[in-house]
Amino acid sequence: MTKRATIKDIAHELNISTSTVSRALADQWDVNPDTRRAVLEVAKRLNYRSNPISLRLRSRQTWTVGVVVPEFINSYFAEILIGMQRVFFPKGYNILVAQSNETASVEENNLKLFENNMVDGILISVAQDSDNTAIYDRLLKNDMPLVFFNRVPEDIRASKVIVDDRKWAFLATEHLISQGCRRIAHFAGNGNLSVSVERRHGYISALKKHGLPVDESLIIEAGLQMESGYIGAMKLLQMDPLPDGLFAVTDPVAIGAMKFLKNHGIRIPEDIAVAGFTESPYATIVEPPLTTVRQPTFDIGVTAATLLLDQITSRHDPDKSDSWSGDNVRTVTLEAHLEVRESSLCKNFRGGS
Amino acid sequence: MTKRATIKDIAHELNISTSTVSRALADQWDVNPDTRRAVLEVAKRLNYRSNPISLRLRSRQTWTVGVVVPEFINSYFAEILIGMQRVFFPKGYNILVAQSNETASVEENNLKLFENNMVDGILISVAQDSDNTAIYDRLLKNDMPLVFFNRVPEDIRASKVIVDDRKWAFLATEHLISQGCRRIAHFAGNGNLSVSVERRHGYISALKKHGLPVDESLIIEAGLQMESGYIGAMKLLQMDPLPDGLFAVTDPVAIGAMKFLKNHGIRIPEDIAVAGFTESPYATIVEPPLTTVRQPTFDIGVTAATLLLDQITSRHDPDKSDSWSGDNVRTVTLEAHLEVRESSLCKNFRGGS
DNA sequence: TTGTAAGCGTTATCAA
DNA sequence: TTGATAACGCTTACAA
Numbered sequence: 168m169t170k171r172a173t174i175k176d177i178a179h180e181l182n183i184s185t186s187t188v189s190r191a192l193a194d195q196w197d198v199n200p201d202t203r204r205a206v207l208e209v210a211k212r213l214n215y216r217s218n219p220i221s222l223r224l225r226s227r228q229t230w231t232v233g234v235v236v237p238e239f240i241n242s243y244f245a246e247i248l249i250g251m252q253r254v255f256f257p258k259g260y261n262i263l264v265a266q267s268n269e270t271a272s273v274e275e276n277n278l279k280l281f282e283n284n285m286v287d288g289i290l291i292s293v294a295q296d297s298d299n300t301a302i303y304d305r306l307l308k309n310d311m312p313l314v315f316f317n318r319v320p321e322d323i324r325a326s327k328v329i330v331d332d333r334k335w336a337f338l339a340t341e342h343l344i345s346q347g348c349r350r351i352a353h354f355a356g357n358g359n360l361s362v363s364v365e366r367r368h369g370y371i372s373a374l375k376k377h378g379l380p381v382d383e384s385l386i387i388e389a390g391l392q393m394e395s396g397y398i399g400a401m402k403l404l405q406m407d408p409l410p411d412g413l414f415a416v417t418d419p420v421a422i423g424a425m426k427f428l429k430n431h432g433i434r435i436p437e438d439i440a441v442a443g444f445t446e447s448p449y450a451t452i453v454e455p456p457l458t459t460v461r462q463p464t465f466d467i468g469v470t471a472a473t474l475l476l477d478q479i480t481s482r483h484d485p486d487k488s489d490s491w492s493g494d495n496v497r498t499v500t501l502e503a504h505l506e507v508r509e510s511s512l513c514k515n516f517r518g519g520s
Numbered sequence: 521m522t523k524r525a526t527i528k529d530i531a532h533e534l535n536i537s538t539s540t541v542s543r544a545l546a547d548q549w550d551v552n553p554d555t556r557r558a559v560l561e562v563a564k565r566l567n568y569r570s571n572p573i574s575l576r577l578r579s580r581q582t583w584t585v586g587v588v589v590p591e592f593i594n595s596y597f598a599e600i601l602i603g604m605q606r607v608f609f610p611k612g613y614n615i616l617v618a619q620s621n622e623t624a625s626v627e628e629n630n631l632k633l634f635e636n637n638m639v640d641g642i643l644i645s646v647a648q649d650s651d652n653t654a655i656y657d658r659l660l661k662n663d664m665p666l667v668f669f670n671r672v673p674e675d676i677r678a679s680k681v682i683v684d685d686r687k688w689a690f691l692a693t694e695h696l697i698s699q700g701c702r703r704i705a706h707f708a709g710n711g712n713l714s715v716s717v718e719r720r721h722g723y724i725s726a727l728k729k730h731g732l733p734v735d736e737s738l739i740i741e742a743g744l745q746m747e748s749g750y751i752g753a754m755k756l757l758q759m760d761p762l763p764d765g766l767f768a769v770t771d772p773v774a775i776g777a778m779k780f781l782k783n784h785g786i787r788i789p790e791d792i793a794v795a796g797f798t799e800s801p802y803a804t805i806v807e808p809p810l811t812t813v814r815q816p817t818f819d820i821g822v823t824a825a826t827l828l829l830d831q832i833t834s835r836h837d838p839d840k841s842d843s844w845s846g847d848n849v850r851t852v853t854l855e856a857h858l859e860v861r862e863s864s865l866c867k868n869f870r871g872g873s
Numbered sequence: 874t875t876g877t878a879a880g881c882g883t884t885a886t887c888a889a
Numbered sequence: 890t891t892g893a894t895a896a897c898g899c900t901t902a903c904a905a
Binding site: 171216218219220221223224229231239240241242245246248249252256261262263264265266280282283284285422426448449452453454 | 524569571572573574576577582584592593594595598599601602605609614615616617618619633635636637638775779801802805806807
Binding site for chain 2: 890891893894898899
């Protein structure tokens with residue numbers, strides 16, 4: 168067998184018209200039960216499956232959504248993608264994934280790629296150095312269903328799925344304070360990024376609440392990946408006295424810092440207690456295990472996908488002709504969890520030892 | 521703007537036929553330069569981009585390939601995927617990714633999904649407990665371009681991209697021997713999987729070559745992930761005397777074992793030297809850093825993608841009508857590298873300390 | 874209940 | 890050099 172059966176083949180075999188076959192297959196009301204039976208039987212025998220491409224051409228939908236992530240090496244976004252797949256696959260949607268590599272121009276290209284492919288909607292977590300606001304605006308203006316997740320732009324009126332970065336950064340910092348830390352450094356991410364800004368805010372609020380001075384020299388702005396942690400830790404080491412706590416914007420940054428500090432004889436948590444953000448599999452593997460904020464990655468994916476699906480379907484819904492009604496614009500904030508581990512447990516608070 | 525421009529719009533605006541527009545856009549030989557210029561100009565003004573769906577319908581290609589991976593949380597397959605993207609995206613192909621979760625039935629569903637979507641080709645790394653040989657056979661018989669990578673079935677005549685698992689397992693084991701290990705345990709993966717079988721062979725060959733006894737009780741068959749390492753390590757601990765070396769089928773297994781052993785006061789590498797397989801970011805993060813075989817993940821992706829692309833294009837090539845000519849069936853073996861780190865360096869061989 | 878025909882956006886064939 | 894027409898596979902008015 169080389170060619171896949173079409174409705175024509177079925178029609179031909181039964182000497183009926185393709186429309187009848189189509190109706191029978193679609194299980195419509197107005198087709199003779201006998202005809203339907205015959206059609207179904209031939210269809211089965213010929214192993215007929217409808218051609219998705221022709222369906223898409225007709226329906227003027229591609230049944231494809233695009234997802235832009237900064238990267239997917241670090242499992243965080245990979246887990247989110249799995250959540251998205253769980254929503255889209257059963258509905259017959261395909262997912263196209265592109266990585267921005269934290270770069271605005273690549274992100275822009277990805278978005279263009281999706282536009283050219285006529286995806287039915289886009290999910291995006293924005294790149295670190297991105298200011299593609301104008302592009303997001305254009306997409307929205309052109310009625311492209313669009314949902315941001317995790318890394319969201321401040322000033323765009325679109326659906327977003329986030330965790331309360333500020334709150335959880337606050338709690339993580341407060342936890343360090345509760346462990347006796349008084350001079351807590353912060354490795355902040357890139358300044359423009361929502362998560363960086365919010366987490367920095369949370370850190371500062373916690374210090375203030377507990378009457379600790381906010382020392383700008385303790386805030387080191389680097390990036391989000393492990394190398395940034397190394398670099399930050401180098402600067403940390405030169406400080407005198409050494410800070411007694413560190414809250415890092417992400418786990419990789421925290422882990423990079425730990426690595427460097429340990430190599431230079433600094434003990435964790437005895438000399439400096441460390442907390443990160445965003446649970447990664449690494450967090451339990453490093454030594455000591457890393458205190459961190461665990462995010463519901465899978466749920467983030469599911470939620471973002473569901474929001475997008477709502478937008479896509481309501482767009483084809485006759486009631487919803489007014490694209491600027493904006494009823495679909497929602498921001499969903501998901502819960503997270505502070506996972507306390509040894510890296511932040513100061514010795515006088517420790518259990519057995 | 522709500523609707524995207526079509527060639528009809530351009531044709532209408534210029535009072536010419538759609539065929540002329542099509543030709544002008546396709547940059548064909550037989551169109552008046554003036555006409556072409558006019559068409560191009562209007563196309564630009566209208567921001568015309570061809571409709572990929574209609575192109576696919578006509579060309580009877582979906583310009584989409586499917587990739588089945590066991591998982592993509594562990595960055596190994598994520599890196600391979602990036603390599604594949606690098607090949608396919610510039611050629612205008614989209615990639616659909618599905619995870620089998622190491623399960624044969626899920627893998628089967630993924631494959632069916634791809635078939636129904638009429639992908640132009642499939643790349644697959646088979647699931648741990650998979651015996652979907654019959655399905656692979658059917659796909660091949662139906663002329664579906666198909667390339668296996670990393671985890672390949674033994675008895676299928678299809679293109680494959682691998683590393684020489686046996687050789688590198690041999691070298692890793694030999695390295696442990698060179699470090700003075702004499703009783704080396706092996707955590708083997710699942711019995712059916714090519715990588716497991718090959719790596720076990722390599723391990724055994726190394727022992728034999730160096731005159732060490734092959735003790736079946738030292739070969740513990742578990743899985744490929746971290747939990748398997750835990751479980752294996754439990755069994756290890758009960759052995760008396762404790763083995764002095766461990767070669768694990770994958771890094772996660774090695775890392776799981778290290779974690780357990782360290783928790784139970786076993787020193788690495790002093791008490792037991794450890795080597796893994798397949799470089800993962802974890803390997804440098806654990807303590808001590810893990811000796812492992814580094815695979816060229818990106819290249820695996822690129823190579824597999826290129827092989828598949830060859831098959832796809834040669835299929836549409838008139839010279840190549842005979843599908844069973846099999847000239848396209850190739851097995852590419854890529855080089856790897858033994859990354860020696862502290863986890864396997866026995867104390868008498870160590871440098872500074 | 875079924876068939877005819879038009880259309881989704883393109884391109885290829887053939888005539889003009 | 891250009892235009893009509895058919896075709897890719899399917900659905901859906903509309904007509905019968």
